[in-house]
Amino acid sequence: MLKFQIMSSLVILVCITFGICIFTVSSQNQSTVTQSTSNHYVRVQLLGINDFHGQLNKYRRVSESMAGGAEYLAAYLKKYKQENPNTLLVHAGDMVGGSPPISSQFQDEPTIQFLNLLQVDVGTPGNHELDEGVAEMKRLIFGGFHERTGYFKGANTSYISANIIDKKTGESLLPPYVIKEIDGIKIGFIGVVTTETNMYVTHVNRKEVDITDEVSAINRTVKQLKEKGIKAIVVLAHISAKSNQSGTNPQEALVEMAPKIDDEVDVIFAGHSHHYANTVVDDKLIVQAYSYGEAFSQVNMEIDRNTNDIVSKKAKIIVTSHNQIEPDKNTVTFLKKLKEKMGNQFNQIIGFIPQEISRRQDVNGESPFAKMIADSERKAMGTEIAFVHQGEMRGSLQRGNLTLEDLYTQMPFGHSITKLILTGAQIKLALEQQWRKDQVNNMLQTVGLTYRWDPNAPIGSRIIMLKDSKGQNLQPDREYEVAVSNYLASGGDNFSAFEEGRIVETGPQVVTAFLHYIEQKYPMK
Template sequence: MSKFQVISSLFILVFILFVTYEITAFSSNHSTTNFSTSNRYIHVQLLGVNDFHGQLDKYQRISGTMAGGAEYLAAYLKKYKKENPNTLLVHAGDMVGGSPPISSQFQDEPTIEFLNLLHVDIGTPGNHELDQGVNEMQRLIYGGFNNKTGYFQGSDTSYISANIIDKKTGTPLLPPYIIKQIDGIEIGFIGVVTTDTDLYVTPENRKEVEIQDEVSAINRTVKLLKEKGVKAIVVLAHESAKSDQTGANPQEALVEMAPKIDDEVDVIFAGHSHDYANTVVAGKLIVQAYSYGKAFSQVNLEIDPHTKDIVKKQAKIIVTSHDQIKPDKETVALLNKYRKRLGSYFYQVVGKLPEEITRNQDANGDSPLGKMIGESEREAMGVDIAFVHQGEMRNNLKKGDITVEDLYTDLPFGHSVSKLILTGDQIKFALEQQWTKDYENRLQTVGLTYSWNPNAPIGSRIVAIKDIKGQEIEPNKEYEIAVSNYLAAGGDEFTAFEQGRLVESGPQVVTALIHYIQQKYSHEMVLH
């Protein structure tokens, strides 16, 4: 064989091998079979919880089934974690705050213990993590001493937030992001909290920090992650979102933000509004699993190991139905420990209600439960007028026996009653603040009536105000009123109450309500 023939044969052999390789490669890249794609991509499962609010031993009916409770949530999460070793458990804030006695009476340490038991990997604070102040939030995260409970070891979860800024340093109070590695792939997680935190947390409890714009904080942090070569990015946002069960009709603040957020973000876990969300907006998968542990989000990702990009994402919102699983024994032991420590006082019956007292507002903005709380505050402070903000109440009061625990669960924030002196003009100013350009936030009032014009400009809607005797409230006359210390400090942006003069600090709001129910319904009281 000539030299030319040898070279020709080698060329033909190389060409055949090259063509064979190209066909194989093309088949691998464009296969329609699940087998080849599943082999090629790395499958990652993210399980998400939001707005748990320490509801360790509370259950609710959803979609016709009983759901919620720490022992059932734990059972589901443990089951799903076993199904995929590439699983991370995350939360989007408000895991504590507004909690029932089993958690709140121990500074929410039981809820952190529960999250440690679950081995939650990453979390971001919600606005309620700041209810007791920055120092107490940091104590629950990093450990430390509390006068009521002693030393606590803190959380095993990595907490992140890109927009809670320390005023002293001008830098994030917590790490803005964390990078987790799964099968050699780096996934970046960014945390943010709603700027509405300033509405719900008193200035005293957030004086050390500033809450910056969410979108700017996310995009700034995405840039840092991209500089590190991270292309799979997930945001934990304590920010509201909502959609239909089909994913249609996406709404709320996070939906408006999504188009402005860097396209490298693939998934956003939402929170704050306690709604259902499973939708895609501007290429970003947004999920929210109701609240109180009634459900959790399951997000399945497929990541290309070569490009490090998320190439597929899909989610389910899974209800923690009691009839589908057995409670987790380890969590049951934790609950029993704290039930025993809670003692018998909280299970005492304080009265028997002849009908349900609802927190819901009617067409006029009046809430029967809000009115009842207002009456109890008015009587506790010996005044004629009381104001109650809608956020004070968390649940309706059921018909029948009402226990101390029921009332602490319904009024979980530990607010106390304050007696203030306000002028008639200042009272009018407070009533005008029920309307802003963005929303309506009606106060519950006792001891006065008012009329208003819904078509008048904001700030000029109140037409007339009358006291309990039907006489006009005079602009310059001083009146004694009862409000929670939260409202007295300008909570919910009712800054008018800050102008009042504090006369006296009274009992806790829940204590005033306990006494009121005992007085009004004691003849129907059932002793246990």
Template sequence: MSKFQVISSLLILVFIIFVIYEITAFSPNHSTMNHSTSNRYIQVQLLGVNDFHGQLNKYQRVSGTMAGGAEYLAAYLKKYIQENPNTLLVHAGDMVGGSPPISSQFQDEPTIEFINLLHFDVGTPGNHELDQGVNEMKRLIYGGFNKETGYFQGTNTSYSSANIIDRKSGTPLLPPYVIKQIDGINIGFIGVVTKETNLYVTPENRKEVEITDEVSVINRTVKLLKEKGIKVIVVLAHDSAKSDQTGANPSGALVEMAPKIDDEVDVIFAGHSHEYANTVVAGKLIVQAYSNGKAFSQVNLEIDPRTKNIVKKQAKIIVTSHNHIKPDKETVALLNKYRKRLGSYFNQIVGEMPEEITRNQDANGESPLAKMIAESEREAMGVDIAFVHQGEMRKNFKKGDITVEDLYTDLPFGHSVSKLILTGDQIKLALEQQWTKDYENRLQTVGLTYSWDSNAPIGSRIVAMKDRKGQEIQPNNEYEVAVSNYLASGGDNFTALQQGRLVESGPQVVTALIHYIQQKHPHE
């Protein structure tokens, strides 16, 4: 064989080997497929926070360890971002509202500054973002002037909400979706808030908007994203979800919605119910990381850059334990700035609790803390009857000294006390509204007792009502009743109270409680 023939044979052999490799390496049935492609999948990390509620300087115990606080949450998030540069930071709403004084006394601007410091990529409003009305929500997002704090620059986070609909235009108030690109992959984010926001936010503060059905707007928005060729879709839903630590026994609004949501949705970040969730329902990974910054969600995605599809997804809920990390210095500086501005007033001791006063309800729907608040409102307005709703208060009172900050943290909404004139029939209707087909929302009453039949139809459960002297409440008689201005305006769907006649506006709910504690439980 000539030298030329040998070289030609070798070249042909090399070519055949190359062709065989190409065919086998990229054959979907070949056993080396996973090995050859695993290195080329794009690793994307989504870190999620929900229901922070401005808890910048508040800590809680989780499984025996101290957790939470903005400086620790920031330290964890920065650490995880550093470990994977392909990270997007997201939140599922209620980042503000129900905040302690360090945030609430400055119109929640400190919390937005914290969000900006961490450079959250995408967020969605929860129901509490609307507590102060649509314009104030938009100011915190886009910037603007407030008479209490002056001009604020807003946030650098992209916000989305597909189901907060502007009544005038009939279109979403905020962008229905946000697209973020990471390592060449476009990821679509759709924000929604629970339709129950129509119940929780006073009519005055949501008059410009309507909150529509979540599933239908998600599916419509998914269609828009699919038309743009986007295959990785994440929903930021301020809606409830819950599961066991293993992912078993999922429940909540989003679990019920999941089978109805377009299958192109891959991940749903939940919120609103402050529960733990890490589960898969109808092929959708659903996560919720408790509340108040004591944990966050880590979602890891493996994405095929050729098909743009997710090939693997998994999640962890990570507690922000103080034991394993040092506080973030930038955040500590931010907190110190606002502690200084807050001054010493909130450190003053108001009284001393002889025992823990809990907000937890018993079988009859009664809560010791709610009863104390109701008594303080009744005394402040000089009436015989008072009602308090469970959502008014956020924390238990610990045994021992109670400070002004403790009270403002427990009653953060700035509600005032109203004196209403209600007929017996109107009082009965308000009590009937504690039950709906979907849930029970009990009122705390003082100066009035009532009995009910839990087996009777909704709307016809109240059997008898008596005043503090044991006299039957008469349908046509008029009674003076103390409630918060939130309840008086029909908040929490107690629309019967809107029928009452407002005769006097009193102090803030927190002020009435301060005076009550100073009298009943003075500091020794």
């Protein structure tokens, strides 16, 4: 990769000598040749999406306009592809997982079908692609049989990942890279997923693979591409990034990694954190387009035909505003067939919510929605204590009639409730694990307990008071019945303390217990 300073000097020298080219400087300090360059440079457009999560029929308000939905995302992508024949469509993971019923009820096959309709060229798995295990992820990619849905043909997209390692072979589970040729230029794409996958995906569902260091995997694969003469390299990274709209104040994990990544990498598509990112760090362009199809990334590159180097790159994050485009007709037809297949069962009204039940946490980490889920789990299992992790819900419940689809959209994971026997010491350990070194705090929602903590105490020693619902101190050696999801019971979100418990009973799905709770607490008017 040629640095901007060198290229600027060369372009200025050519301009002075031959008087044939004019250039402008973009907001990323990249020179963009704008005249008499058609023979020397190839203009390539990359369109990227991330964290779609099967949101085929869901819309959200972004910047005073409704956005999202498969039919609008498809319309925008088709429009932009038509404007430049040298276009590749890519994604940075979490296309499935945490999906609403229109996708989740069919094992997320509809979302893969939608990606096939879009003709996505290259993608990489996110952590949620592993939610149901390695075999199910591979079935969605390569095709195969499922007892609920029958045979599925799989994805047309080239899936890559350099740091999901098969434990049996020691090799990448998927190809670490793919090379795409466009207008005579070869572009290398590398895929990686965040090592946080080791925290968010249960041991059972990732027991066949290791998720290894992202930077090492990228640099190792860059070396392989360079040995093949590839100099235009793009990374699809399901790793968090964030910036201001102006590109200033870049933050999060990928930003910290960027200076350690080989300088032959010019462009990185981010994901995982659902934030906006359009910034340059260490001369690497980093983009992330929110989530749920609310926006997409447009990256325009110019590649030198003689050197095969990317000599300029700039990006826009484009919101899929409904008032700017007509929905794609083919996708509208596709969605209509899916809704007919799903039937009317999810239109059922199950209760009336008098005011918003918020997922958001207050300054103490308390979430009203999560508290209610914990209470419903405790009642369903007849326990004194219940815990809920914040990731159990995807959003808040809005005021008004609550449908089954609303509920399954905000509680999509299908976790079941488990009754555990835990000692007081094990419960205290679980609470201590809410604070992690070099990680964002991950506060549990609890019922049947009260506790205080010292934020200035060392991590692992912050709980200073812990009482049961009767106001009695929890005894370290006494055993207590506790309700948690099977996800937490298996150590999900790195709450390993729950794995030490003794399972005595498995109950209904978390969403089913909450449904009964809502029907009793907020019956239909």
